[in-house]
Amino acid sequence: MTHAGAGEVLVVGLGPGPDHWRTPEVSEALTRATDLVGYKTYLDRCAPRPGQTRHASDNREECDRARLALTLAREGRTVAVVSGGDPGVFAMAAAVFEVIDSDAAARQILVTVMPGVSAMQAAAARLGAPLGHDFCVISLSDHLKPWPLIERRLKAAADGDFVIALYNPASKTRPAQIFQAFDLMRAHKALETPVAFARAVGRPDEQLIISTLAEADPATADMATLVIIGSSQTRFVQRPGAAPWIYTPRSAPDTE
């Protein structure tokens, strides 16, 4: 696809927090990249390497970052586009392909996406096995999509009795939407449904709050929080000396 000596783009995810959740494939990519492009918070998690150039940017500039990476690759550089988590889940991979889609010349560039552990998976591991069966993954941010579509998806997720993982549940500019989402959930799901707020999982300020749909306080959620809302089958398991486990059994009763 590309000739020898051509540049390339490596779209990588660091995992949710500690280095031990970063795949060896990604670590190797970060070693051989000549350039790192990404949100400053993520680049700060990459060990500095002599001769490697860092292009840090603010959040919310995903397409600018993707264009820069593709431009550098066209100049022959090996460019790692760095996300947290998995680059393919609410992260930079979609932005890279949006830019490629709008720029025929960019389709010549060798692009490799490398999967990673996403925040919902780290949260689930800490909580037990809440994603052990069918689930939906929804970003609550209406920065790029209309709120009615988000409500439609929340409603469909409740209709399907899915476990629901919510990304981007709230921010300083969007404090109200998580309350609207909980209102909708309470109208459609049992109030005893297990709910968890998993904040900064794997980082020193990790915090897990376990509750029910009736009692959960949506104000608990911020941009660093992953919210999980159970299905009708999701259960607590009490244990001594620690918060209860939450899991979703692999089986569902024949009650249709």
Add this chain to the structure above:
Amino acid sequence: MTHAGAGEVLVVGLGPGPDHWRTPEVSEALTRATDLVGYKTYLDRCAPRPGQTRHASDNREECDRARLALTLAREGRTVAVVSGGDPGVFAMAAAVFEVIDSDAAARQILVTVMPGVSAMQAAAARLGAPLGHDFCVISLSDHLKPWPLIERRLKAAADGDFVIALYNPASKTRPAQIFQAFDLMRAHKALETPVAFARAVGRPDEQLIISTLAEADPATADMATLVIIGSSQTRFVQRPGAAPWIYTPRSAPDTE
């Protein structure tokens, strides 16, 4: 929670295929475990270690495996319960907590779940960024849940215009359900919706088949296949010398 010298259970996932998708946390757990418990196919992917005992079993014996692991831990062993992919996504973590839920004594045992890269993430990375926005994850197996619940979830996933990742789409004993699922999808989604069959991603026999809902042949899917069906926004990007990329933009139009 446990006294010094007590055993423990480490619920780990190897990732979808090659070692470079296995997290360092999991590799370290496999090194210090005294016992490995798992489906033989997965244990065969773990390097043998002197003094380590392997308890290989057939597939479909998840609860027996979980019970064995908890029993060994109670005897003071450090037991790794080994899944492919992420143990929290259609894998052993839920089975472990089902057994703990039914056995109060098991709740004393130290259990740590370690997240991993799941098959849908590896498939998405190879294809582009199909899971770049809201998506649903559904197992098509009716081994433990009624088929009407699966149909209800497929219908809800279509109603919510989610991207859909299907695990366990077909097996020798369940050849027809993927056809039923595609019939349902064709009745509810646009026929030009991108579809991908990603088989054995990361393994030597990896195969990617890219199609549309109209043209996809459900017979392509087997137990090693992850099926991805796009949302109304999911797009192809043609490129020279290779199959098109598939991605789902981060934005959705305001058409509600």
